[in-house]
Amino acid sequence: MRQAGVYYSNVKVVSNFMDFDDNGVLKGFKGDLIHVFNKHDGALKNSKYFSQLKDNSNIILLGDSQGDLRMADGVANVEHILKIGYLNDRVDELLDNYMDSYDIVLVKEESLELANSILQKILYK
Numbered sequence: 001m002r003q004a005g006v007y008y009s010n011v012k013v014v015s016n017f018m019d020f021d022d023n024g025v026l027k028g029f030k031g032d033l034i035h036v037f038n039k040h041d042g043a044l045k046n047s048k049y050f051s052q053l054k055d056n057s058n059i060i061l062l063g064d065s066q067g068d069l070r071m072a073d074g075v076a077n078v079e080h081i082l083k084i085g086y087l088n089d090r091v092d093e094l095l096d097n098y099m100d101s102y103d104i105v106l107v108k109e110e111s112l113e114l115a116n117s118i119l120q121k122i123l124y125k
Contacts, residue, residue, distance in 0.1 A: 012049045062115060064088065069101055084115060 001007035017030045057079040059072050064086040072081055085102030086109060087094055098105045106114060 012052075014049055060084065060115060060118065062086065062112075063102070066097065066101060082118070086110070 001011065001013070007013075014034070016034050019027045019030050021027050054076050056075070057077050059075065059078060059081045061068070061072050061081060061083045063069060063071065063083065068085075069083060072078060082104070083102045084104045084106065085098045087098050087105055087107050088110065091107055095105070095107070104114070
């Protein structure tokens with residue numbers, strides 16, 4: 001994000017961070033490991049950023065698995081949540097399930113254009 005010039009002060013990244021040695025070889029990960037089975041639990045809930053969300057009532061959730069649907073579990077005071085699903089593999093097998101679970105499903109789409117457009121409409125209406 002820094003390299004692309006889009007890492008602004010209001011952008012928060014909750015992610016796994018890799019730890020490399022002096023030769024550029026991956027040694028491991030820093031901090032708690034976030035994976036599909038704990039995104040809704042300790043790894044995110046115990047993060048500093050999660051506690052900053054306590055007064056927010058609207059969420060745009062972006063996910064690419066059924067497990068991602070629970071990422072906002074535990075956020076207090078949620079009034080509205082828009083769930084956008086990215087389905088890139090096994091489309092024929094998973095499409096119906098995604099359509100039942102997510103509010104919007106993007107097939108074979110990897111950009112954030114839709115999410116950015118929604119935010120633009122909200123911020124500049």
